[in-house]
Amino acid sequence: MKNPLTNGIGLFLWVMGAAIVLAFSACEKDKSEPLPTNLRDLPGVGYLGQGYDAFGDFAATDELKAALIDFEQYRKEQVGDKEYRVPEEVDVQLVESNAFMSFLGQTPAEFQGSQMAAVGLSGGYPYFSGAVLDNFQVAHYRTLDYAFVQVGNTVNRWTVSLPYDAALLRAMLTDAARADLANLPPDELFAKYGTHLLTAATIGARADYYVAADKGKTAQINLAQAAEASFKAALGLIDLNAEPQYQEMVNTLRENAFIGMRVRGGNPACGHNIFAPGNYQAWLNSVDDGLVISSLANPSLLPLWELCENSTRRAAVEQAFQAYASAHELPPVVTDAKTSITEILIKSGTEENPYFYQEPGFKVIPENLNDGTDGDFIFLMYKEGL
Known part of the structure; x- marks a missing residue:
């Protein structure tokens, strides 16, 4: 006559083994499943x-x-x-x-x-x-x-x-x-x-x-x-x-x-x-x-x-x-360089702050050329070169 305890342990081990196999299979399946087609890559x-x-x-x-x-x-x-x-x-x-x-x-x-x-x-x-x-x-x-x-x-x-x-x-x-x-x-x-x-x-x-x-x-x-x-x-x-x-x-x-x-x-x-x-x-x-x-x-x-x-x-x-x-070194310093004005811009508008009109690489002269008259503010700016 078989021991009921032995039978119970055997059945338990069989069930656990089957569960592990099924779980492993499920994990493998999830791993191979494609991500949703509407999921986009993280920007950057x-x-x-x-x-x-x-x-x-x-x-x-x-x-x-x-x-x-x-x-x-x-x-x-x-x-x-x-x-x-x-x-x-x-x-x-x-x-x-x-x-x-x-x-x-x-x-x-x-x-x-x-x-x-x-x-x-x-x-x-x-x-x-x-x-x-x-x-x-x-x-x-x-x-x-x-x-x-x-x-x-x-x-x-x-x-x-x-x-x-x-x-x-x-x-x-x-x-x-x-x-x-x-x-x-x-x-x-x-x-x-x-x-x-x-x-x-x-x-x-x-x-x-x-x-x-x-x-x-x-x-x-x-x-x-x-x-x-x-x-x-x-x-x-x-x-x-x-x-x-x-x-x-x-x-x-x-x-x-x-x-x-x-x-x-x-x-x-x-x-x-x-x-x-x-x-x-x-x-x-x-x-x-x-x-x-x-x-x-x-x-x-x-x-x-x-x-x-x-x-x-x-x-x-x-x-x-x-x-x-x-080959990517910066050009050398020119020790006897003399700068000159290479470009002048005149900007106008309703904004009183002269630096509102600043263009890249220019220096603004913060004096309104239209001071004392009606009309827009007018400012002069210039760029330097060697």
Whole structure:
């Protein structure tokens, strides 16, 4: 006669085994099930795994190059109040912030250095030389007379990141990228993929305020603080008449600086004339319609040669990079340079503030040419050259 206890245990084990098999099968099935067809990729996640030209502008979507990584496995993730498709290897963090950041340098090299430090780049290379060339005038970065400030208003939605691990990233390379890293001449490699792999980014939009300030006339003020206050006043975020601690320094800065503006992301129409009444808020409201890279983390840029399969090839590409980098140095300072006025603009309108009419790279003369008469305010501004 069989022991009932033995029979019960056997039946229990059989049921448990069957349940485990069924559960495993269900998990395998779920893993292979396609995500809903109406689930879109998280905006900005596709920037990860692309090459980046670190000799170009700072944290700029325009500097992205060809993709090196191919994502194959995706998951569904809720970010904010929406669901998106996200690669399995990518970490996502909701941010939802509106912040100001500053980069400052008494020389172009110091200015570049402040941006390099923000993303953990070093090595004596002229990284972000494009940030100087694209956003300041030759008459300023080729003389010793000007200090440089960039104040960025970053509107951030979320951060996306990959592991900053060359070995892990190598395993994710596309077949084409792996072959190129092994075989392409280094100059062709850099031309196609840039100099680094983008591994992390903050996604949103950014408005940049660029200031080239005459060092001899602004030495007594805090340039970063004055530039940020000037920017916020132009956006309508602070009233200088109610902030006497800022008003004097902002006036000194504006009277002795060339100011530029550049907006990335959001509605270009609002961004182009962001200081016009209502346009800043309209631009903020439009950010989700044009999400770009708003900032870069430390670290976020992995040198391209680190992705090469063997140490010999890595060393060869890194050595070639040194020669490639030398071609991106800023032009030398002209010690006996004489500046001259190269362009004059006259702007008019109903706005009393002369700096409302500021055009990128120009200095405004804050005197109303129509003073004492009826009609619009009229202001003169000029641009310098060597």
